[in-house]
Amino acid sequence: MRAATVRDGEIVIEEHPDPTPGAGEVLVRVRAAGLNGADMMQRRGLYPAPAGSPQDIPGLELAGEVAALGSGTERFSPGERVMAIVGGGGQAELAVVHERQLMPVPEGLSWPQAGGVPETFTTAHDALFSQARLRLGERLLVHGGAGGVGTAAIQIAAAAGARVSATVRNEALREQVQALGAEALAPEGFQQAGPYDVILELVGAPNLAGNLAALAQRGRIVVIGVGAGAKAELNLLALMGKRASIHGSTLRARPLEDKAIAARRVEREVLPLLSCGKVSVPVAATFPLDQAPAAYDRFAAGGKLGKIVLMM
Amino acid sequence: MRAATVRDGEIVIEEHPDPTPGAGEVLVRVRAAGLNGADMMQRRGLYPAPAGSPQDIPGLELAGEVAALGSGTERFSPGERVMAIVGGGGQAELAVVHERQLMPVPEGLSWPQAGGVPETFTTAHDALFSQARLRLGERLLVHGGAGGVGTAAIQIAAAAGARVSATVRNEALREQVQALGAEALAPEGFQQAGPYDVILELVGAPNLAGNLAALAQRGRIVVIGVGAGAKAELNLLALMGKRASIHGSTLRARPLEDKAIAARRVEREVLPLLSCGKVSVPVAATFPLDQAPAAYDRFAAGGKLGKIVLMM
Numbered sequence: 001m002r003a004a005t006v007r008d009g010e011i012v013i014e015e016h017p018d019p020t021p022g023a024g025e026v027l028v029r030v031r032a033a034g035l036n037g038a039d040m041m042q043r044r045g046l047y048p049a050p051a052g053s054p055q056d057i058p059g060l061e062l063a064g065e066v067a068a069l070g071s072g073t074e075r076f077s078p079g080e081r082v083m084a085i086v087g088g089g090g091q092a093e094l095a096v097v098h099e100r101q102l103m104p105v106p107e108g109l110s111w112p113q114a115g116g117v118p119e120t121f122t123t124a125h126d127a128l129f130s131q132a133r134l135r136l137g138e139r140l141l142v143h144g145g146a147g148g149v150g151t152a153a154i155q156i157a158a159a160a161g162a163r164v165s166a167t168v169r170n171e172a173l174r175e176q177v178q179a180l181g182a183e184a185l186a187p188e189g190f191q192q193a194g195p196y197d198v199i200l201e202l203v204g205a206p207n208l209a210g211n212l213a214a215l216a217q218r219g220r221i222v223v224i225g226v227g228a229g230a231k232a233e234l235n236l237l238a239l240m241g242k243r244a245s246i247h248g249s250t251l252r253a254r255p256l257e258d259k260a261i262a263a264r265r266v267e268r269e270v271l272p273l274l275s276c277g278k279v280s281v282p283v284a285a286t287f288p289l290d291q292a293p294a295a296y297d298r299f300a301a302g303g304k305l306g307k308i309v310l311m312m
Numbered sequence: 313m314r315a316a317t318v319r320d321g322e323i324v325i326e327e328h329p330d331p332t333p334g335a336g337e338v339l340v341r342v343r344a345a346g347l348n349g350a351d352m353m354q355r356r357g358l359y360p361a362p363a364g365s366p367q368d369i370p371g372l373e374l375a376g377e378v379a380a381l382g383s384g385t386e387r388f389s390p391g392e393r394v395m396a397i398v399g400g401g402g403q404a405e406l407a408v409v410h411e412r413q414l415m416p417v418p419e420g421l422s423w424p425q426a427g428g429v430p431e432t433f434t435t436a437h438d439a440l441f442s443q444a445r446l447r448l449g450e451r452l453l454v455h456g457g458a459g460g461v462g463t464a465a466i467q468i469a470a471a472a473g474a475r476v477s478a479t480v481r482n483e484a485l486r487e488q489v490q491a492l493g494a495e496a497l498a499p500e501g502f503q504q505a506g507p508y509d510v511i512l513e514l515v516g517a518p519n520l521a522g523n524l525a526a527l528a529q530r531g532r533i534v535v536i537g538v539g540a541g542a543k544a545e546l547n548l549l550a551l552m553g554k555r556a557s558i559h560g561s562t563l564r565a566r567p568l569e570d571k572a573i574a575a576r577r578v579e580r581e582v583l584p585l586l587s588c589g590k591v592s593v594p595v596a597a598t599f600p601l602d603q604a605p606a607a608y609d610r611f612a613a614g615g616k617l618g619k620i621v622l623m624m
Contacts (some may be wrong), residue, residue, distance in 0.1 A: 131557075205548055223548045230549035236517055236535045237542035239560030245443075248551030248559045 003057045004292040006043055007027025007212030011293045016057065019089075019096040021070030026099050027083060030064040032115025032286075033090040034148065035299045035308045037225060038252060042088075043296060049088030050253050058142035059090025060252060062097075063114035064312075073099045081105035085118045085251060091292065093312050097212055100260035103267050106275040113281035114239045116148060116307030121270050122155035122262050123201075123224060123251055129160075130265070131247045132198040132220040139216070141190060144225065146173045146181055153200055154182040155279040156270060165193055167203075170303040176282075177305070200287065201225065205232035207263060212238050221246045245264060282306025315369045315404030316604040318355055323605045327604060328369065331401075331408040333382030342376040344427025344598075345402040346460065347611045347620045349537060350564060354400075355608060356500060361400030362565050371402025372564060374409075375417055375426035376624075385411045393417035397430045397563060397571060403604065404450070404565035405624050415579050418587040425593035428460060428619030432593075434578050435536060435563055436512075441472075442577065443559045444510045444532040448473025453502060456514035456537065457494055458485045460619045465512055467591040468496040477505055479515075481595050482615045485523070488594075489617070502526060516540035524550050530537035533558045594618025600603065 005014040021027045041047035049055050063083035066076050076082055082102045089095050105114045128134045140157045143168025144150045156305045157164050158181030166182040167190050168174045174184035185193055187203075196212030201207060204226035211221050212235065219242060239246070251259065273279040284304035287295035289312050299308045317326040333339045351370045353359035361367050363512045375395035378388050388394055394414045401407050439461075440446045454470045456462045458476025458553060469476050470493030477491045478494040479502050486496035497505055499515075513519060514537035522546065523533050551558070563574065585591040595624035596616035599607035601624050611620045 014380070091464065201548075208546070208548070223552060226548050226552065231545055231547050233543055233556075234520070234546040235543050236513075236560060237540050239558065240535060240538070240562050241560070241565070243561050243566075245560070246546075248548060248553070248557070249555050250552050253553070256556075 002289060004059065004289065006045070006056050006058060008238055009044055011043055011296050012294060013290060016092065018094055021068055023071045024073060024098055024100070025070040026066055026073055026076060026082070026095050026102060027068040028062060028064040028095050029067040029098055030062045030090065030093055030095055030312045032064070032111040032312070033059045033308065033310045034116035034119060035295060036060050036148065037227060040296065040300055053087030054089035057089040057092050059086065059088065059092065061085050061106050061117070061119035062090035063111060063117070064096055064217050066283065067094065075099045076102060081114070082265070083114050083118050083139065085122055087252060088303055091289070091310055092291070098256055100256065101263055103263050103271065106164070106271050108277070109274060109281070112283045112286045112309045112311065115309045116281050116283055117274070119251070120148040120152040120307065121152040122266050123149050125156060125266055125270055126152060126251065126262050127200055127222045127224050127249055128157055128198065129269070130262070131222045131249050134160065134162055134198050138162050138197035139195070140164045141194070141196040141199045141214070142166040142182065142202070143190070143200065143207055145177045145184065146170060146305050147202065149202055149224070151177070151282050153308050154180045156273065158182070159273055159278055165190070165196070173303070173305050195219070198222070204228035206232055207231035208234065212242070215242055215244050219244045223248050224250065280288045283309055286311050313405040314601060315519060316371065316601065318368050320356070320532045323355055323608050325604060330406055333380055333408050335383045336385060336409050336410055336412070337382040337396070338378055338385060338388060338414060339380040340374060340376040340409055340578070341379040341400065341409055342374045342405055343624045344376070344423040344624070345371045345374045345622045346428035346431060347607060347622065348372050348431050348460065349539060352608065352612055360485055364416055365399030366401035369401040369404050371398065371400065371404065372429065373397050373429070373431035374402035375423060379596055380404065388414060393426070395426050395430045396575070397434055399564060403601070403622055405526065405601070412568065412570055413575055415575050415583065418583050420589070421586060421593070423474050424595045424598045424621045424623065428593050428595055428623045430461040431563070432464040433468070433582050434574050435461050436576055437468060437582055438563065438574050439512055439534045439536050439561055440465060440469055440510065441581070442574070443561050444534045446510050448472055450474050450509035451507070452476045453506070453511045453526070454478040454494065454514070455502070455507040455512065455519055457496065458482060458617050459488045459514065460515055461536070463489070463618050466492045466573050468585065470494070471590055477502070477508070485615070485617050507531070510534070513537065517542055517544035520544035520546065524554070524556065527554055527556050527584065529554055531556045533591055535560050536562065537579060551580065595621055598623050
């Protein structure tokens, strides 16, 4: 099979041996695989894949058809449309995934859309509901509202009855973010529009002091992206006075059982919203696998709305 | 009535009008009232009492007998032994408390012990179980294990099946802390003895970096005291990598319903342990109300095991 491959800080397309599914695993013929911030870090050699995942093939999510079944599998049949988060190796023509991590692809979702669902919606759902325990009527701020996770978070939070604001650096995208269900703010204006019960931090340390100042009593900050910096001063007395909490989270390093639980929650709470069209998957651009280097450059350039997806 | 009173950074004993209980409130003839770190701050003019509480009479906890009932009360009868956390005004001969904040005093608990129970055990129970969701088998570190909240936290965590370590600055007290159910550590040695699932921070900012380094995957830090400093650098990437969380909490500013819920939990989960003697209330010293200034000086000097209690 061919796969996007990390070689000395560059992405190249290389031939790899076809993987074979073990017990409980499914071989997926990949049709689409979304790009994520972690891929940019892995290209630079900064974010190694967890043990058990391909080390040199990036890709944290994929959608495709069941090509073969390992022993003891029972959830899917050959030819079914499936999607999943994976520890790595998603940007390849074939990938092996444990069946407990797989989700069915809802009817009506195109391959580019399906390839952009697993990482973004699982990350957003886990951060908002499993970590921050967002409730209807609460006020949510999403820092970085135009990206893959941001557009997913805005839509599922609005669907759950939260009142959503989002910072969007690129002014040209604010109207589209607004259409997803959020009040779109310039990054420098977010404090005035608070207080917020939950803040989803996709940008990083520079926002921390402002986040704490703009947080409501008993507010929760969930940090899942630190591209703009990781170290910030924290005022513990302010945290106490607001009875607030700060949560850090990642999906990639989780063990199988945690990823499977997250997948079951997305199946139950998010896939119905995708099926009925209440929630959409904005795809900024697709690139064929051969043009993976260009896809990475497009992702790294920023300023897009939604996902960049590789098509196999 | 006479009461400890804050005047220009000093504690004096002054005469105040007797309070009268309103609807749902109980007049308590105070027998004993524990001192807490917040009293030291209030003496210095730094920690004003919440609205609705006496502004110039310190005291966050009390135990005594029901002296009179306001309209609509139903939980207690005159003469019954009761105790409670209050927003302020506990260090007086009489105090008015909403009946939903009151708890019965278990038989066998002396007045000095009862006066030291409400703030410390409610704070410890709330931080460990309501905030950090401590589970049996988990490893807990208490920073500041010899104080009122520290000794309470060690005992109820051990009773719940957690494995407890505690830092104790005063070497002479380590054996007594060990007897409460904790491995007693010098403050500089806590990182080597980890990792910990939960860390209860009663000291402050200087510990934050070490706490995060010594935290287990999915660990929780609860900050309820910052006497040694409030501002610290936080590494958000480390927080993400451990899928950890940092919670700030205080009891004093909570609304009635939250304090009442905390009291019901202590009644259900802690009072039975005090009744049967599985958990004790170490009292370092008692002072009559007239000697409140000396009691404050003793508290501020530190190096004690358990509570300093004023007796009325």
